[in-house]
Amino acid sequence: MVEFGIEFVPRDLYWKTTFYAIQAEKIGFDYLWITDHFNNRNVYVSLAIVSAYTERIKFGPGVTNPYLVHPVVTAQGVATLNEIAPHRVVCGLGVGDKTTLQMVNINLKKPLATIRESVHIIRETTSGRKLEMQGKIFKVSGAKMNFKIANPIPVFIGAQGPKMLALAAEIGDGVLINASHPRDVENAMKFVREGVEKTDKKLEDLSISAYTSFSIASSYGKALKAVIPVVAYIVAGSPEIILGRHGISVELASKIRDAIVHGQWKEAFSHVDNDMVEAFSICGTPENCIEKIDKLMKVGVNQIVAGSPIGPNMRKSINMIATEIFPNFKK
Amino acid sequence: MALEKIARKIPASLWNVASEKLVDVTLNSQNARKMPSDLAKTILYYWQRDQLATEVGLHRLLEASMILEPDKTISLMEELGLSEIVVMLKETL
Numbered sequence: 001m002v003e004f005g006i007e008f009v010p011r012d013l014y015w016k017t018t019f020y021a022i023q024a025e026k027i028g029f030d031y032l033w034i035t036d037h038f039n040n041r042n043v044y045v046s047l048a049i050v051s052a053y054t055e056r057i058k059f060g061p062g063v064t065n066p067y068l069v070h071p072v073v074t075a076q077g078v079a080t081l082n083e084i085a086p087h088r089v090v091c092g093l094g095v096g097d098k099t100t101l102q103m104v105n106i107n108l109k110k111p112l113a114t115i116r117e118s119v120h121i122i123r124e125t126t127s128g129r130k131l132e133m134q135g136k137i138f139k140v141s142g143a144k145m146n147f148k149i150a151n152p153i154p155v156f157i158g159a160q161g162p163k164m165l166a167l168a169a170e171i172g173d174g175v176l177i178n179a180s181h182p183r184d185v186e187n188a189m190k191f192v193r194e195g196v197e198k199t200d201k202k203l204e205d206l207s208i209s210a211y212t213s214f215s216i217a218s219s220y221g222k223a224l225k226a227v228i229p230v231v232a233y234i235v236a237g238s239p240e241i242i243l244g245r246h247g248i249s250v251e252l253a254s255k256i257r258d259a260i261v262h263g264q265w266k267e268a269f270s271h272v273d274n275d276m277v278e279a280f281s282i283c284g285t286p287e288n289c290i291e292k293i294d295k296l297m298k299v300g301v302n303q304i305v306a307g308s309p310i311g312p313n314m315r316k317s318i319n320m321i322a323t324e325i326f327p328n329f330k331k
Numbered sequence: 332m333a334l335e336k337i338a339r340k341i342p343a344s345l346w347n348v349a350s351e352k353l354v355d356v357t358l359n360s361q362n363a364r365k366m367p368s369d370l371a372k373t374i375l376y377y378w379q380r381d382q383l384a385t386e387v388g389l390h391r392l393l394e395a396s397m398i399l400e401p402d403k404t405i406s407l408m409e410e411l412g413l414s415e416i417v418v419m420l421k422e423t424l
Contacts, residue, residue, distance in 0.1 A: 015371035053379045
């Protein structure tokens with residue numbers, strides 16, 4: 001059976017994010033992910049308050065990155081959360097958002113080695129073991145937590161490119177495929193299978209999520225208006241191979257990127273067309289969303305993450321997911 | 332009159348609809364930053380326990396919406412036909 005996750009961006013006031021988190025738990029979401037960007041509210045503080053007002057939903061950073069946050073600090077964060085909410089914490093890890101990291105002069109060097117070593121560090125330290133490690137990226141000499149961690153914390157890896165997808169499937173407890181279109185997810189699944197084949201895991205043991213940009217409303221137009229800014233950012237950051245897969249012009253993507261870089265939002269958003277929205281989001285009425293979720297499930301995912309913006313009115317859109325979407329997929 | 336007493340005047344038959352509308356006013360307010368943190372936490376406490384559509388929950392929602400959006404709160408009470416409450420709320424301004 002498919003599970004559903006929801007993503008919140010802590011740009012909002014903490015009490016609003018927490019209000020929506022409580023709502024998400026009440027209506028039956030299985031996972032709650034909070035993004036980690038240094039220029040938004042802190043992910044662990046946000047998750048700590050969410051944990052205090054929820055009882056069942058699993059939650060974690062979705063995703064944090066090892067370039068800005070050393071993996072031992074990530075381990076410390078998720079382990080502390082796990083003390084507040086045992087067996088509910090998951091750790092989402094990925095290379096991070098290039099644009100945000102460039103603001104603090106961080107380049108995403110050697111992403112595969114960085115993620116592989118980070119997962120090792122997080123696993124070892126949250127297992128309570130003392131870690132000695134001379135990696136290509138990280139050197140650790142005798143790092144050990146001074147407190148006990150009651151249970152293992154699953155690590156989910158955010159991935160988009162072929163090698164990262166394979167690595168995520170190989171070493172992760174879950175893969176967060178950064179895609180909303182069945183064609184992209186179907187393509188990603190080839191590499192996920194490759195990664196699983198390197199291990200003694202079975203594909204069905206792995207949590208495989210389509211981490212989507214999601215916008216639901218009573219009319220397509222309302223949902224579209226909310227999703228356009230998010231799609232503009234995705235198009236601007238997408239590699240040529242993915243743009244090509246959806247017949248999106250590289251020149252147009254460059255125009256959008258340039259406009260975003262120069263803060264010309266209206267100009268950037270004006271270039272977003274229906275093909276882009278279709279490629280990079282689940283957008284529209286409940287019927288539109290159900291159709292696309294159904295297609296995503298058919299290509300092999302077992303978790304759908306409803307990511308930003310969720311819809312033009314967060315509270316109404318979450319309720320719409322409960323009343324219109326879940327009955328089709330959750331027993 | 333204290334908002335607690337005003338909230339008690341909302342008839343039980345309107346608790347659900349009043350609570351829904353007050354939540355909308357509060358969440359969608361452009362003045363959301365004015366929300367006192369202690370009050371926000373109290374509202375979250377009642378929301379988690381499904382107690383926003385009760386006398387105590389409505390009292391806190393009314394308090395929040397009067398801080399964030401007094402005019403919209405009064406209009407909302409007018410829409411609900413609660414003229415006595417409208418007068419009382421205006422007196423608190």
